Amino acid sequence: MKSWMELGKEWRSKADAPYRMAASVLAVLTIAAIATDKTPAAILPMLFAATGWRSGSEWLITSMPPFLEFRDQGLSHAAVYAFFIAIGILWVLPLIRNRIDGVDTFYDSAGLVWSRAAASCWLILLFAAQTGNVRVVLERILSNAGPTMAGVLAWALGAVAVVWLFGLRFPFLASLGSLLAQVFTAGFNAGANVGLAVLAVPVSVPWTVCSWLFTTTSQAFIEAEEKSARIRAENSPVASGAIPIDRETAPNFGHR
Numbered sequence: 001m002k003s004w005m006e007l008g009k010e011w012r013s014k015a016d017a018p019y020r021m022a023a024s025v026l027a028v029l030t031i032a033a034i035a036t037d038k039t040p041a042a043i044l045p046m047l048f049a050a051t052g053w054r055s056g057s058e059w060l061i062t063s064m065p066p067f068l069e070f071r072d073q074g075l076s077h078a079a080v081y082a083f084f085i086a087i088g089i090l091w092v093l094p095l096i097r098n099r100i101d102g103v104d105t106f107y108d109s110a111g112l113v114w115s116r117a118a119a120s121c122w123l124i125l126l127f128a129a130q131t132g133n134v135r136v137v138l139e140r141i142l143s144n145a146g147p148t149m150a151g152v153l154a155w156a157l158g159a160v161a162v163v164w165l166f167g168l169r170f171p172f173l174a175s176l177g178s179l180l181a182q183v184f185t186a187g188f189n190a191g192a193n194v195g196l197a198v199l200a201v202p203v204s205v206p207w208t209v210c211s212w213l214f215t216t217t218s219q220a221f222i223e224a225e226e227k228s229a230r231i232r233a234e235n236s237p238v239a240s241g242a243i244p245i246d247r248e249t250a251p252n253f254g255h256r
Helices: 004-014 016-036 040-050 054-062 073-101 105-110 116-131 135-169 171-200 204-213 219-235
Strands: none
Touching: 016 040, 016 116, 016 204, 040 054, 040 116, 073 105, 073 116, 073 135, 073 171, 105 171, 116 171
């Protein structure tokens, strides 16, 4: 019998793709619910009916779990704010790792694309859409976010430009201008990758299907390459760190 640790390791290695696929479907369901001012639980029977599965649609309508009828507008709005806070945390973490460990921000934040963290953000928004009407609060946040981000961007660019110009006259300010430019570039790279990661979740399923259908390398070729690489690794000599010696020219110490 497998130990709990082995089962957990196996689950972590094999549950990534199913979780992302499920989150992708739920993200699309959330978008449809917000667009129609309905709950995701109400959209699902309509989706089944549209695909011709009327028995499934009727079962969902008549056997809907009671907890899905729970509505709380305050809790829903709190979940919306939690959704944006989670995105902000995903944006800040690469910047922190860059300052502490020197990790490249663009490379580090690019790992968020197709990640479980980005998918989990949509589950928060799904909960918000299920417990209340989130369209109003989303419109308010997004309408204020545009001018705010534009203002922050303008101030950041202005600060970098001013410090750079003063750095031409006062050399001790040149390092500060370089630091501000690095911080601005790192923040922009991280923000772009986080935005891409969140927006990529709803298209994860069609992207995966299309990439599988139109892959240009056969599975047999991939397996043959992996087998060939494994054989080369097994037959290659293990490096010992010793310096190779030519026995013909090396001095014979201790022998006459």
